[in-house]
Amino acid sequence: MLNTNPPKTRSYRFIECIPGALVWITFVVSIILSIYAPLWAVNIIILFDLYWLIKVFYWLVYLFASFKKYKQHQKIDWMQKIHDEKIKTDDIIHLVFLPTYKEGREIIGPTIQALSTSTFPTQQMIPILAIEERDQKNALPLAKALQQQYRASFKEFLITMHPAGLPDEIPGKGSNTNWAGIKAKEWLDAHLPNQPYNRIIVSSFDIDTVVSADYFAHLTYTYCTTPDPTHASYQPVATFNNNIWEATTFARVTANSTTFWLLAELSRPQRLFTFSSHSMSFQALVDVGFWQKDIVTEDSRIFLQCLIMYNGDYRVVPLFTPLSMDNVDTGNFWRTLRELYKQQRRWAWGIEHLPYMLYHFRKNKKITRSAKWYYLFTLAEGMYTWATVPILIFVLGRMPFWFGQGDFQSSALRQSAPLILHYLLTGAMIGMFVVGIMSLLFIPKPTQKYPWWKYLLVGFQWILIPITMIIFGSIPAIDAQTRLMLGKYLGFKVTKKVRAHTPSV
Numbered sequence: 317m318l319n320t321n322p323p324k325t326r327s328y329r330f331i332e333c334i335p336g337a338l339v340w341i342t343f344v345v346s347i348i349l350s351i352y353a354p355l356w357a358v359n360i361i362i363l364f365d366l367y368w369l370i371k372v373f374y375w376l377v378y379l380f381a382s383f384k385k386y387k388q389h390q391k392i393d394w395m396q397k398i399h400d401e402k403i404k405t406d407d408i409i410h411l412v413f414l415p416t417y418k419e420g421r422e423i424i425g426p427t428i429q430a431l432s433t434s435t436f437p438t439q440q441m442i443p444i445l446a447i448e449e450r451d452q453k454n455a456l457p458l459a460k461a462l463q464q465q466y467r468a469s470f471k472e473f474l475i476t477m478h479p480a481g482l483p484d485e486i487p488g489k490g491s492n493t494n495w496a497g498i499k500a501k502e503w504l505d506a507h508l509p510n511q512p513y514n515r516i517i518v519s520s521f522d523i524d525t526v527v528s529a530d531y532f533a534h535l536t537y538t539y540c541t542t543p544d545p546t547h548a549s550y551q552p553v554a555t556f557n558n559n560i561w562e563a564t565t566f567a568r569v570t571a572n573s574t575t576f577w578l579l580a581e582l583s584r585p586q587r588l589f590t591f592s593s594h595s596m597s598f599q600a601l602v603d604v605g606f607w608q609k610d611i612v613t614e615d616s617r618i619f620l621q622c623l624i625m626y627n628g629d630y631r632v633v634p635l636f637t638p639l640s641m642d643n644v645d646t647g648n649f650w651r652t653l654r655e656l657y658k659q660q661r662r663w664a665w666g667i668e669h670l671p672y673m674l675y676h677f678r679k680n681k682k683i684t685r686s687a688k689w690y691y692l693f694t695l696a697e698g699m700y701t702w703a704t705v706p707i708l709i710f711v712l713g714r715m716p717f718w719f720g721q722g723d724f725q726s727s728a729l730r731q732s733a734p735l736i737l738h739y740l741l742t743g744a745m746i747g748m749f750v751v752g753i754m755s756l757l758f759i760p761k762p763t764q765k766y767p768w769w770k771y772l773l774v775g776f777q778w779i780l781i782p783i784t785m786i787i788f789g790s791i792p793a794i795d796a797q798t799r800l801m802l803g804k805y806l807g808f809k810v811t812k813k814v815r816a817h818t819p820s821v
Contacts, residue, residue, distance in 0.1 A: 318604050318621045320484065321611065322675045329803065331671040335696065336801030339703045339794055346708065350715035357716040365713070368705060372747040379580040382636065383754065386553060386579065389636040394533035395435045403540050408440055409471070409516045410532055411500055411598060415446040415492040416523040421458055423524050428462055432469040436532035442472045446496035449480045474503060486807055490607050490614030493520060497606035514546045516598035520607070520615070524642040525593045526558055534637045535595055542633055546597040547626055549590045549619055552635040553579055556643045561762045563643035564652050565777045569784045570660065571643050572755045587694050588632035589616040593639055612806055613666045620669060627682035661792035665806045667699045703793035706785035751778070
């Protein structure tokens, strides 16, 4: 089945061990070469830094291309465009899944409010507030109050409660939305029996997701003009602006890095997996048996489920429109850093897709060999570099100069290498600082006045890139891959967020 993990056979466990083993082999070999073969180590480091410099500038090309499309799309009146092109949308239904666990009204309320102000007719929208039985004392009264307040604004406002302790599940977003999806299908079959599933668009949102007024108009236009829209997911630009001015500097830098990574990837959609909040056809969701309920990273796994179900005939369509979520913020600096680390480790747990892909690719003969290798390489290379590159560049790349002995210390390469590496690293960091400047164009105006140093800090926060790349990049990725290698599987943990002000969209 595509909506459950394959059995943990010896071969499956062996594949789970490969990513972590490669990471640790890389570090051990780097240290050994730095001590016993420093000339080899320096040559490898120079080639590696050159490769990374080329990759950064290659990435910047795609980033600027996406940014241009993003700015162009913000100027379009999507409802007017639908009318002008006479696109039939009156039979479209939007299901919006909003799984929640222990969040308060200050988080959930603005999410529902944003949906109710959509320029797309809200009477064609059905929010589904998916609560957990474990949290029903807090969540059920809040859900019912919001349902009473907003029900008239939508076609319907559904509440589902995911039972605790069901077999073959990991408590978390995946199992909650799986249950909510099943209940939504039951409701649709009972109340809208003639509604075609391929005219229902599903949006799976994190509960802190606040959409712009034009979001669903843009999504609807894209869905209705995409060839074979059922065989596609729709990925918007994830920003983290809800509490951007209250968040810690480390959280802002990490979140903005995620936004720009995703924005660049939207210009090469053949590499895309779905990430965080995204949309798809209800027909595809039903075909694969809904989101996987025994996995941490269900947001990207749903893409693979569909890719395999449709024998490779599935893709991610970029949606150059933003939605906004929260930065990690617990109200305490050190707890926030701990939660930020755990969030990044959970995202890095996407490495669990690699054995899943190999298992199903081996069995599916209809997916082309080139497609299989491309998706495997894209995931493996991305996860490997996530874990290794910052440490190799900023830490291990210095070791030959610290520990190299003998003829190495008097060699010409030893004298010239630091300058070469300085220029290569400076070139790569210039690209990062360009991104930092661009990030200022994404930050909304503050809703209150802050001291002058706050604005200065936001402008110069990208100086922390080397630190954040290691502490909130490499290390949580190494942690995730090592846990998978050792069979210490990661459970789903909701990231705590505090919001002092209503987000501006």
